Each structure stands twice: as structure tokens, then as C-alpha cells.
Amino acid sequence: MDDLPEKPAKHEQGDKPKKSKSSSSSGVSRRDFLKISGVSAAVPLISHVGALAMAEGEPAIHGPGKAPVSLNVNGKKLSAQLEPRVTLLDALRDQFELTGAKRVCDRGTCGACTVLMDGKAVYSCSVLAIDAQNAQITTVEGLGEPGHLHPIQQAFIDNDAQQCGFCTPGFVVATKAFLDQHSNPTPEQIKHGLGGNFCRCGTYAGMRLAVMQAAKTKGA
Amino acid sequence: MRPFDYAVPTTAEQVPGLLGKSWGEVEILAGGSDLLSLMKDEITTPKRLVNIKQVAGLHAISNEGGASQLGTLVTLDRIAAASQIQHQHPMLASAAGDAASPQIRNVATLGGNLCQRPRCWYFRTGHGLLAQKDGKSLVLEGDNRYHAILGNDGPALFVSPSTIAPVLIAYNAKVRIVGPRGAREVPAEKFFVIPKTEQEREHDLRPDEFISHVIVPPAPGVRAAHYEVRQKEAFDWPYATAAVALTMNASTVQSARIVMGHVAPIPWVSTEAAQALQGKAVTQATADEAAKAAVAKAKSLGHNAHKIHLAQVAVKRAILAAAGASPAGGAA
Amino acid sequence: MADDNTKYGWPAPEQRTLIGKSISRVDGPEKVSGRAKYTYDVHRPGMLYGKVVRSPHAHAKIVSVDTSGAEKLPGVKGVYIIQDKGSEIHWAGDDVVVVAAIDEPTAADAARLIKVEYQPLPHFVDDFTEPKNVAENTGPLTQRDLFQMFNNDAEDDQVIAAVQKRGITFKVSPEMAQRMKDNEVSNEVIKALQAAPVKEAETTDSPYKKETEQVKGDPDAAFKEAEVVSEGVYGCPVITHCCLESHGSIAEWTDSDHLFSHISTQNVSGLAGQFAQALKIPESNVHVHQDHIGGGFGSKFGIDRWGAYTAQVSKKAGGKPVRVMLERDAELEVAGCRPSAFAKVKVGAKKDGTLTAWQSDSWGTGGPGGGGAPPMPYVVNIPNQRKQHTAVATNIGPARAWRAPNHPQGCLITMSALEDVAAKLNMDPLQLMLKNIALTAPSEDTYHRADTYRDELMIAADLIDWKKNWHPRGQGTDTTKRGLGLAIHTWGGRGHNSNCELSIHSDGSVNIKIGSQDLGTGTRTAILIVAGDTLGLPIEKIQLNLGDNQYPADGGSGGSTTIGGVSSSTRRAAIDAREQLFAKIAPALKAQPDDLEAVGGSIRVKSAPSRSMSWKDACARLGTQPIQALGKNPGPGDLISSGVGGAVMADVSVDTETGIVKMNKMVSVQDCGLIISMKTAESQVYGAMIMGIATTLYEEKVMDANLGQMLNPNMDFYRLAGIGDVGELIVHMMTGKGYDERGPIGLGEPPTVGPMAAIGNAVANAIGVRVPFLPITPDRVVNALKGGNNATV
Numbered sequence A: 001m002d003d004l005p006e007k008p009a010k011h012e013q014g015d016k017p018k019k020s021k022s023s024s025s026s027g028v029s030r031r032d033f034l035k036i037s038g039v040s041a042a043v044p045l046i047s048h049v050g051a052l053a054m055a056e057g058e059p060a061i062h063g064p065g066k067a068p069v070s071l072n073v074n075g076k077k078l079s080a081q082l083e084p085r086v087t088l089l090d091a092l093r094d095q096f097e098l099t100g101a102k103r104v105c106d107r108g109t110c111g112a113c114t115v116l117m118d119g120k121a122v123y124s125c126s127v128l129a130i131d132a133q134n135a136q137i138t139t140v141e142g143l144g145e146p147g148h149l150h151p152i153q154q155a156f157i158d159n160d161a162q163q164c165g166f167c168t169p170g171f172v173v174a175t176k177a178f179l180d181q182h183s184n185p186t187p188e189q190i191k192h193g194l195g196g197n198f199c200r201c202g203t204y205a206g207m208r209l210a211v212m213q214a215a216k217t218k219g220a
Numbered sequence B: 001m002r003p004f005d006y007a008v009p010t011t012a013e014q015v016p017g018l019l020g021k022s023w024g025e026v027e028i029l030a031g032g033s034d035l036l037s038l039m040k041d042e043i044t045t046p047k048r049l050v051n052i053k054q055v056a057g058l059h060a061i062s063n064e065g066g067a068s069q070l071g072t073l074v075t076l077d078r079i080a081a082a083s084q085i086q087h088q089h090p091m092l093a094s095a096a097g098d099a100a101s102p103q104i105r106n107v108a109t110l111g112g113n114l115c116q117r118p119r120c121w122y123f124r125t126g127h128g129l130l131a132q133k134d135g136k137s138l139v140l141e142g143d144n145r146y147h148a149i150l151g152n153d154g155p156a157l158f159v160s161p162s163t164i165a166p167v168l169i170a171y172n173a174k175v176r177i178v179g180p181r182g183a184r185e186v187p188a189e190k191f192f193v194i195p196k197t198e199q200e201r202e203h204d205l206r207p208d209e210f211i212s213h214v215i216v217p218p219a220p221g222v223r224a225a226h227y228e229v230r231q232k233e234a235f236d237w238p239y240a241t242a243a244v245a246l247t248m249n250a251s252t253v254q255s256a257r258i259v260m261g262h263v264a265p266i267p268w269v270s271t272e273a274a275q276a277l278q279g280k281a282v283t284q285a286t287a288d289e290a291a292k293a294a295v296a297k298a299k300s301l302g303h304n305a306h307k308i309h310l311a312q313v314a315v316k317r318a319i320l321a322a323a324g325a326s327p328a329g330g331a332a
Numbered sequence C: 001m002a003d004d005n006t007k008y009g010w011p012a013p014e015q016r017t018l019i020g021k022s023i024s025r026v027d028g029p030e031k032v033s034g035r036a037k038y039t040y041d042v043h044r045p046g047m048l049y050g051k052v053v054r055s056p057h058a059h060a061k062i063v064s065v066d067t068s069g070a071e072k073l074p075g076v077k078g079v080y081i082i083q084d085k086g087s088e089i090h091w092a093g094d095d096v097v098v099v100a101a102i103d104e105p106t107a108a109d110a111a112r113l114i115k116v117e118y119q120p121l122p123h124f125v126d127d128f129t130e131p132k133n134v135a136e137n138t139g140p141l142t143q144r145d146l147f148q149m150f151n152n153d154a155e156d157d158q159v160i161a162a163v164q165k166r167g168i169t170f171k172v173s174p175e176m177a178q179r180m181k182d183n184e185v186s187n188e189v190i191k192a193l194q195a196a197p198v199k200e201a202e203t204t205d206s207p208y209k210k211e212t213e214q215v216k217g218d219p220d221a222a223f224k225e226a227e228v229v230s231e232g233v234y235g236c237p238v239i240t241h242c243c244l245e246s247h248g249s250i251a252e253w254t255d256s257d258h259l260f261s262h263i264s265t266q267n268v269s270g271l272a273g274q275f276a277q278a279l280k281i282p283e284s285n286v287h288v289h290q291d292h293i294g295g296g297f298g299s300k301f302g303i304d305r306w307g308a309y310t311a312q313v314s315k316k317a318g319g320k321p322v323r324v325m326l327e328r329d330a331e332l333e334v335a336g337c338r339p340s341a342f343a344k345v346k347v348g349a350k351k352d353g354t355l356t357a358w359q360s361d362s363w364g365t366g367g368p369g370g371g372g373a374p375p376m377p378y379v380v381n382i383p384n385q386r387k388q389h390t391a392v393a394t395n396i397g398p399a400r401a402w403r404a405p406n407h408p409q410g411c412l413i414t415m416s417a418l419e420d421v422a423a424k425l426n427m428d429p430l431q432l433m434l435k436n437i438a439l440t441a442p443s444e445d446t447y448h449r450a451d452t453y454r455d456e457l458m459i460a461a462d463l464i465d466w467k468k469n470w471h472p473r474g475q476g477t478d479t480t481k482r483g484l485g486l487a488i489h490t491w492g493g494r495g496h497n498s499n500c501e502l503s504i505h506s507d508g509s510v511n512i513k514i515g516s517q518d519l520g521t522g523t524r525t526a527i528l529i530v531a532g533d534t535l536g537l538p539i540e541k542i543q544l545n546l547g548d549n550q551y552p553a554d555g556g557s558g559g560s561t562t563i564g565g566v567s568s569s570t571r572r573a574a575i576d577a578r579e580q581l582f583a584k585i586a587p588a589l590k591a592q593p594d595d596l597e598a599v600g601g602s603i604r605v606k607s608a609p610s611r612s613m614s615w616k617d618a619c620a621r622l623g624t625q626p627i628q629a630l631g632k633n634p635g636p637g638d639l640i641s642s643g644v645g646g647a648v649m650a651d652v653s654v655d656t657e658t659g660i661v662k663m664n665k666m667v668s669v670q671d672c673g674l675i676i677s678m679k680t681a682e683s684q685v686y687g688a689m690i691m692g693i694a695t696t697l698y699e700e701k702v703m704d705a706n707l708g709q710m711l712n713p714n715m716d717f718y719r720l721a722g723i724g725d726v727g728e729l730i731v732h733m734m735t736g737k738g739y740d741e742r743g744p745i746g747l748g749e750p751p752t753v754g755p756m757a758a759i760g761n762a763v764a765n766a767i768g769v770r771v772p773f774l775p776i777t778p779d780r781v782v783n784a785l786k787g788g789n790n791a792t793v
Helices: A009-021 A030-039 A045-051 A088-095 A151-158 A168-181 A187-193 A204-219 B014-018 B033-040 B076-081 B083-088 B090-098 B102-107 B110-115 B165-170 B271-277 B284-294 B305-324 C002-008 C028-032 C068-072 C104-112 C143-151 C156-166 C174-182 C187-195 C219-225 C272-279 C304-316 C328-334 C407-424 C429-435 C449-464 C523-535 C562-585 C615-620 C678-697 C755-767 C778-785
Strands: A060-062 A067-073 A076-082 A114-117 A120-123 A136-138 B005-008 B026-029 B048-051 B061-064 B067-071 B174-179 B182-187 B210-216 B223-229 B240-249 B252-261 C048-054 C060-066 C076-081 C095-101 C115-120 C208-210 C214-216 C228-236 C248-255 C258-263 C286-289 C322-325 C341-349 C355-364 C384-392 C480-493 C498-504 C510-514 C542-546 C596-599 C602-605 C608-614 C627-633 C642-655 C660-671 C728-734
Touching: A067 A088, A076 A088, A088 A114, A114 A168, A114 B102, A120 A168, A120 B102, A151 A168, A151 A204, A151 C028, A168 A187, A168 A204, A168 B102, A168 C028, A187 A204, A204 C678, B014 B048, B014 B174, B026 B033, B033 B110, B061 B083, B067 B083, B076 B083, B076 B090, B076 B102, B076 B110, B083 B090, B090 B165, B090 B223, B090 B240, B110 B165, B110 B210, B165 B223, B165 B240, B165 B252, B223 B305, B240 B305, B252 B271, B252 B284, B252 B305, B271 B284, B284 B305, B305 C778, C002 C562, C048 C104, C048 C304, C048 C328, C060 C095, C068 C076, C068 C104, C076 C104, C076 C304, C095 C104, C095 C304, C143 C156, C156 C187, C174 C187, C219 C341, C219 C355, C219 C384, C228 C407, C248 C304, C258 C272, C258 C304, C272 C286, C272 C304, C304 C322, C341 C407, C355 C407, C407 C429, C407 C480, C407 C755, C429 C449, C429 C480, C449 C480, C449 C642, C449 C660, C449 C728, C480 C755, C498 C523, C498 C562, C510 C523, C510 C562, C523 C542, C523 C562, C523 C678, C562 C596, C562 C602, C562 C615, C562 C627, C602 C615, C608 C615, C642 C755, C660 C678, C660 C755, C660 C778, C678 C728, C678 C755, C755 C778
Parallel strands: A067 A136, B005 B048, B026 B048, C048 C322, C258 C286, C355 C384, C510 C542, C660 C728
Antiparallel strands: A060 B005, A067 A076, A114 A120, A114 A136, B061 B067, B067 B210, B174 B182, B174 B210, B223 B240, B240 B252, C048 C095, C060 C115, C076 C095, C208 C384, C214 C384, C228 C341, C248 C258, C248 C322, C341 C355, C480 C642, C498 C510, C498 C627, C596 C602, C602 C608, C642 C660
8 A cells, every 4th residue: 555645546647737827816826926926027036936825725835934843853843043054953953952853965865864754754954844844753862861871772772883983874774774674684675774874984794683683672 | 954843744735835936935844855965054044844744645666567666755765675666667676775864765755866966076065056256157167076967058067966867757647736836747858958057957846846746658669777876886976877768579679768867957868769670670770870979979077078978878787787687567 | 920810910701791792782782872972962051163264275375365254244253264365275175264153054154255366386186196206305304204214123233323314394293212122122223323323304296205215134145046926906985984963063162261172083082182181271271072972993083183173163162162163074084094005016936835925016195295105015024025115195085094093004915915926826825825834923023923823714714615716827618707815914003002991889889981982893891891800790780981181181083093901900990999899898708808809790719609799789788988090001911902903705706897806705814812802802903804805995185187186075085884795704813812812902993904905805706817906897807818017096
């Protein structure tokens, strides 16, 4: 059923051409709107569109200034006034002082900022905070804390799967998402499933052992 | 990143009206992986983002008599895991599962994958899509080790970055586009275009249009495989990829679709390679011949001759893998 | 000394309770749970965010700087011009203006409003092309020239002749003379320097500076007599440190002349002086703090330009805390390059593999300053040598120390050339190395280095199954070919200056203060292991404070000197404190203090172990005055030494169609004297192999010749190895007799040296031809197989 999380496609099929010809409730058709924006190119586009009522209710428009943003992080609701351009990573770190997720490449490559959104690993540097509002977010802080560590965290310690530790939180979170999907992983699956995180000190030998240990602990 | 306003339409119809009239004014936010990087580097500086993720009807994978219809917002992760895709279009599932990294696949959408911008390092460091300076091409004069070997006669010398697009083209997929004048469909092959100016983009969309769906026609019995020459196991960009779909008549190839990625500013369809294979059994020798045909017209820019060789290897290996692949399931 | 050695020396193997054991790093729980606070994570009250305007030009003069737009922007609290009109820029990405604002977006908006006008000047970023027809430098010798000569073990008479003929550009101060003396520069050379004419340094427009040729033995005769001569070209490009935590700091002024800096550094105790100098305030007014550091690798010893300007812009903002952490592109562009090195090499040998002659013409860049030659021939001291190096000054960016400075380059070039000789002789390179192993003994060999290498090579060969898996070059008809390669390496060590304050309190608590830092190497863990072992306490019972310059001063963590420094200062402090405690409670136990021992959480009488007292009870007798002891390094007793050997072997498979190299397996056998913390020591060696894999196969600072800019200032194209790219890894530490008695020796550098050479050799063995230059990317392998030259860039 994972293929079809929403309504059957038949509906969409039938809907499409008809709907796209309808005009907006304000009486300004999209064609007209285009003309309007065409003649007034010097004025920022934004100012009109915000004022325009669109089909089937107005789409919400926020920013460019600060807007209220409310996030569900580690089971807690966290709120702040943020510009739409603030990433989830920066909101977590600078607004909520959840600094486990690290800013390293800040371009969705290195994995140090990995958090879970609805159980899936994502690069929080590449998600806007305002766009993360409906998700359940889990950061490394939400997995465990000293004294009550998650088995994955314990496995990272036992196998010394860290040196400077800057990539470690991202790896721990990525491992959580990975093991949730692969409870008994093969070495090949580990290569593929943790290929989105990089370590500079070179701690992969310990990590491979840690992942295997955590998989076993979980199964026990 | 520059300030922008942020619109959240809930219907497809609202979207075109929120978009711009020229490229760069407004950008569509789906997965956001590539877009946010481009915005942080101010390669694109939109005044507005249109987040289309609340738009109903763009998230589904459905089966239309053996055709797979995928909403533009379907993530690569879901494509890879979908049993329907694995059964009907296994090469698509496999390519989606190999793309980028788990974190990217979890958020990257099909539409976003097709519209992602080139990885050309001149473009990404702020020297423009065509990377011209004082009337000269920085690419031609500079380090073009990753640049185009085909379709490189014009000013565009970057390579198309999608590893999914060649697969869709090999399957003869169509792209459904919604704009202010309604919907239209174009073959995936025609969706990609080579820009001639800085103001153009790498596809057939107009600035006020967006992809709503991708439709992959039924491929019963088709044997298909893709191959990626990529140095690292971890997140890395390939030197060349190839997607091959074979329709077999007993042991001979009735027809072939052979498409290369990362070799030209667009996914590169090689009719020469397909013709070379037609009517023949797939062997090392015929695969090799077809692969040679695929790069016969390739041209080095000075520092990328190795890519001609690597593309040839990718095509050969994809052909051999396709011939050895089990045929795709028919209409479900 | 003998008494001091008895008193402070390391416990005998059977007495070690923690030393040498596999103990999990003590800061593990904080790190895995995201609680460990790095500089980047520090959030000071009212903190402002800095953004830096950087030069897009690699070489330019600043014509004008206009910050008015930024200053007017609401939310901007400070603007500081780092390099004003008239300044000359020497690399792209150099810092020009910094703004501090209430949040990052505002700071970015402000930076965009700053207008800087540049007058571009010609730049040069090509360190790869071989310098040809460069006249040998005959001008006066700079300090760097001399350092190079010393570094290359130039013969005294050659140095003296050059000094007399060319003169020098500096005056030899008494301190400098003393420093040279301490570093074993001969009196004759020092005298020649003191007598040499001091001349003005020569300036030249050429980026090339050819250094004095160095000759040893009679290379001409040796090459003439050689039964086989192998020639090759080898090298590796500039790479960057790519610390995951970028460089940077948070500066705040606690009053008008007191600075508090949280800074990402390898040198907590050493920065106050640098700040004081840059900011014109007393050194004692500078407070430096760091709990954790996200990587340094040799690039974080100074406050750097950004450390100073972060403090300056904080001052402009009324002393409020300002955070400036380099963005990733800047981190890769300006925060550290490892010098490149390329060389044309000729090696002469006898048919039996005996190495007789070496000739190298090398070049490379260390940034605007040019840079020096790596040590060659590396480790294997071939009797007859001729060496010539040309330094290439470029606008690629400033060089910084990178783990084992110059060694990996020297090792790569040497070990590659020797493997090529072996191939030419149709000889197993392991046999060639063993045949010449006597050449690896340093001139004043005190611990039989050659034997260590031999033992290590045999162990490594066993672990990688060399005998079974090695084959002559390029055999087999499969598309994928497998090969094996090896390298040996060395490094010094010793220990930096260290001060460790250890106190024991009446409630039994133990507290250590030390102005050191833990780079992830396990320094915290090692200090606690030494203290715990000495005091007979589990490490959880000891509180350790480090990472602050208000604690007793400690050296910077560089050159593999930290473990030597902190382990011996901690040992001395713990022994002295223990001695005081013994003296206090000896009467109660009816024993002489020197008949007491601290074991398993209690103090007991050695000659009558049943008479004992728990640690807590013992400490309860201290009363109000805690015991305090300051241990120093250097100090009484001979606890540490210098000079280690290591052997690395690699097993790779190469797809000869795609040119992709896959790591099958790698083995590193390493000596580092007495191992204090086994688990973190092994991690260092694993890490060194993995870093070496990335360097060999992926890393390169790619510069555009026209733009003078880095083309890959990101982690997409500045590529590191992932978890799936490293193959099987085996670490074997040399321990026990012959090693332990030397005391601890640092591990930060040595194991990082050999991997590039070992992998490169394995690739050559697999495909039958040498891929001359790193990184060994598919294009280079494909070109090598086609017999083409490999100058792909």
C-alpha cells in the first residue's frame, strides 16, 4: 500500500483538463493575471499576487518577513518567528539550541545535519523550517541522552565509531532510519544505506561494527 | 539566501498564477534539496517560492493498465520501494534507488529530479549556465573533465545531471505539464532542451508551468537496465550513465532504446546504438558495436576524452545487463 | 635520573590496570547524544552573527571599500574592514569586510550591500606543470631555504659553502643560534651563519624558485655503475583539510580590554599571546575556551585573520558576542592547503635489488610562499643522491600543516619509485624493501628501526596474505585486476610542554586541570587512564577539566606531541600527589610511605597487602587542605621518546574498463611506543587509513587557471570517502618488549603517511602501469592504461 498513500489516481485523471480552465473567484482569470504582471514588471511580482484571490480559496503566502513557525521536535512543540528563508537546521540550532545536528556542508551532501522527519532521514540544511511544520521531527537529542542512551548510540561508543565526533550525530540518526528499514542489514546494505554521510577523521571501521551491534541489540 | 515570500497553493490550478513570467523570478519548492543549495549560493534568487507539496493529486503512484502514472511529488525513495514500479518498470525503481543518498531520496521528488540544475562547477560557482566570460567559454578554456562530450557544439557544455531522466526516456515516458492554459503532455525525450542563452532553462517548461505527472507506458516483456560509471559507492556524481530498454524477439533485439546521462546538456538518445543492435542477438561483440556507435559522434572538449570511453563502457554494460535482465511484468 | 625514572616511570606490564587497555572514550556519551558542545554550537546571550565579504579575485589590489549600505541596514550592529583600500589580495576567498548582525539572514543581506572595488592583478595557480629552464636561485638564503636544507639533511660542508657564497637575508640572533643548537644544527654551520654577509632578499616576478641542488655520495658514478635504472614521474595535488567543524570563533569583550573567545583550535593555551598581539591588549586579559573541536588536522594552531577580526567586529558592536564560523566554501578555499609535490625521479639499483642511486627533480606549491621539498628519498637512505627542488609560488591559497607535514608526499614519491624499480627488476617489492632494510636505520639509531620495519613488514604481509595474493605486475586477463602495494613510514614524536594540575580532596574526589584539547584523538581518555592507573582509581572517579587557557598551560596538539606531553605531565602530577597522600596516611597504616601502593580503589601496604584503607577513608584524613600537585613535561624522569616506524599494505581491485579502483583491504602495522589508550590509538590508525584512501582516490583542490578560483569549494566535488569506499581494514599495533619501554609516542602523524603510496603501488601492481599522479580517478587510470600522459588537468 505504500504505493498509494492518497486517493486513487482515477479522480485526478478526470479532473485535470476541466479544472485548469476554470477562472479564479475574484473574476480575474489566470490569463488576465499574466497580463497584469506582464505590464507591471517593474513592480515586484509579489505585491500583486498576494492581493489576488485565487481559485478555491487563497493560497497562503508568508514572508518575506518573519512568520510564525511551529515545529514538533522530539515530541515537543517549539515556536518562533522566522523568515521563510531559515532552514530547519538553522532553526534547530540557533532558535532552539538543539545543536546535535551540525552545519558542515550546508548543501545537502555531507549528512552531518541529518534528522528524522516522520521517521525518515533528511538533510535538515535542505529543508525550510516553515516547510517542516507538519512533520514529527526527531533529532539526535531525541534518541537518547547520557545515562539513557539509545542502543545505536551505545554501539557507537562501544566500537569507537567516532573521533572528533562532529559527524557522529548525523550518522547516529541516519543509522536509526536505516535500521528501522533494515533490521538485519548486510554489509552491502550498510554501504548503500549510510552512503549519505561523510566522516573526515575516518571512523567507518568502528561504524560498521556499531551498526551491526545495534542491529543485534535491537533484535534481542 | 535572499529573502523571498512563500506561497502554499492547495490546488494545481492555483500554481501557474503564482509562478513568474521569466525564469528566476519564482521557483517551485518540492523536495528542495537542489533548490535551497542554489539559493544559498545565490545562483538563483527568486522573489517567491511556491511550495507545491500541499497540492492534492501530485503525490500518487497509480497503475493505468500497465502504465505507471507518477505524480510529480512522488519521492525517489517511494519510486524505488513501489512494488508496482518494481514489477512494471524495474529499471526505474532501480535507478531511483541508486540515486544520490538516502536522505536525498527521502525528499527528492520526481519532478524535482527532472528539473534539477546542472552540476557544472562554473555554473555552481556563479559564472552562469553557459559559463561565458568576456565572450569566451570558461569551460572550453578551463577544466572540463566532467563536461559534455555530445551535444557540445553550442554554448551549453554542462551535462544533464539527472540519472532518472535517461531511464524514463528509455521507457518512452511522457511528462504532463500544467500551465495557465491547461495541461499538455510531451515525450520525456522532448522535455529536455539545450539552452542557447543564459535566460533559458534546460527543459521545455515555460516559467509559469510545472510538471504534474510523469506517465510511463506499459513495458511488458521489455528487458531494461541502467549502468552508472560512478567512482564512489557513497554519494557521488557519475561520469556517465546509460539506460537501455530492449524489446526482444526470441533471442534477437526487435527494438532498443539507448539513452545516456551525464554526457550532454540533455539526456542523450542514441538512435545509432539502437540501430546497431536491432535484429541482432546481444553478445559481447554486438553490445560493443552498439556502444561504439553510441559515442561515434562524441567530441572531447580537451580534458574530457575519458568520458567518451566511460560512456561507451556504460552503454555496453547496460546493454549486457538489460539482455540478462528478467522481462518486466505486463499490465497489472 | 635513574631515581626519577624509578619514581615516575611507567608501571610494569603486570601492574598496569588501565594503561594499554581497550577503554571507551570518556566523552563518547556526550558526542553520540549531540550534547557535546563544539565552538560552532556555542550560543552566547545576545550573540550576533558575522558574515564576511570575500575577494573573488586570486590576486588584486583593493581600490575602494564602501560599507555605507550595510551600516544603514536595520539589525546590523558592527562593520569592520579587514583589508582596506590599498591592500593586496593573494588568493580568492580572502577576507575583506566582516559585518555583525542580529541574525544570519540580516548579516547576509548586509554583506550584499558592501561594495568593494578591486584592481585585478595577474594570478598564477598552476603548480602541476613542470617548471623548465628555471635558473638556480643564487641570491641570499632565507630562513626558509635553510630550514629546507636542514630538513633534507644537507651535508654541513654544502650548507656552509652555500651560506658563504650566497649570504643570508636575516641576522642570526643569539636565541636563533640557541634554537638551532637545540635542533642539532652543528656548531660549524651556526658559526658560518653568524659570519655570513646579510643581504637584501631578492625579488622576482617568476613564480619559480629553484633551490640549491643537494648531492650526497657520488650519484654520477653510481648511476653509471647501476645495473638497472628506473625513471618515473609521481605526485599529488594540493588538498585541503576540510575540517567538518569549520574554522571560527565567538568573540566577546567582557570589558573594554578583556576578550573572551570560544574558538575552534588545536592550541587552547597558545592563543592568548596571538590575540594580545593582534588586539594590543595584555595577554593575561584573554580568555580562551573550547570543549570540543570538530577536526583540525594541523590547520587550527593560530587565531588566524578571522580570529582577530571577529574580536574587532565584536568591539565595533559594543563588545557583544559575535560568531564567525567559516562557511564551507571559505573553509575549503582559505583555511588550509596541504602542499602539492611532484617529482621526476631516477633510481639506480643492482640486479639483486640493492639500491645505489637516487635523483629527483621535484616541484610543488605551498601557496604564495612557494613551499619546500618533501623529504626524499623517504626513509630509505640510498647512498648516492642528487636532489633539486623548485618551489612554485601560487595564488591557490595559504598552506598549513597537514598531518605529518611533507611526509606523505615524500613517501608517495619514494615508495612509488621503489616499486617501479622492483617491477623493472621483476622482483617482489617486499623483497626489494627487505633487501634494503638496513638503509632505513637513521644515522643515530637507538632502537633498531630497521628491525622494526622488518618485523612490521612481515606482520603486514601475513595479515594481507602477501605471499598468496601478490603477483608480478598487470597479470591476468579479467577486466577487473587485483594488486597489492606497500609503503613504510616514520615520524618523530616526543612531547610538547605540558602542565597538569592534579588535586585530591578530602571527600576522595580527584580533579585534573590541564590547558590541553582533545581533537578526537582520545586525549581526555588517555589523561584519565594515566591518572586512574597511577592512583588505582576507575576513570569515572576523576574529574578532568581541559580546553581552557585558565588551566595550566599545555602545548598545541601538533606533530604527534600531545600524548607524550600530557601523559608524562599527568603521570608526574599523579605520582607526586600519590606520594603526598601516602605520606599522610602511612602512619595510620603503620608503614613507610614507599611501602604503600594505590590499587583497586584502596591504599594498601605492599609488604602486607591485608593492611589497607579505602581511597575514601584515606582521603578523609586530608582535612581541609587538599593535595595539589603540578606535573610538568619535560620533567624528572625519562618517560617518552621519539621516532616510530610503520608499514602499510593495500589490496585493490581495478576495473580496467571504467578505471575505478576499489579498496579490498588495507593493513596498517604501527609502532608508537607504550600505548596508553588502546582503543583510541587503534581508531587513530583506522582513521589514518581512511583519510589516506580519500586522498589517494578522490581529493583535489581544483583551481581554474583563468579565474584563479577553486572550482570545487563544496563537498559534492571536494570528495571524501564514504562508508562503502574503504574496504576491509586491519590495524596491528606493535606492543610489548622493545616497544613499551620507550614510553608513549604520538600517533597523529605516522599512520597517515604510508596509505597513499601503498594504494598507488597496489594500483600499479594491478594494472601493470603506473598512474603517476593522485588522485587516482577513473580518467587517470584509463589514460594510464592507454599509455597516455596523465596530465588530464
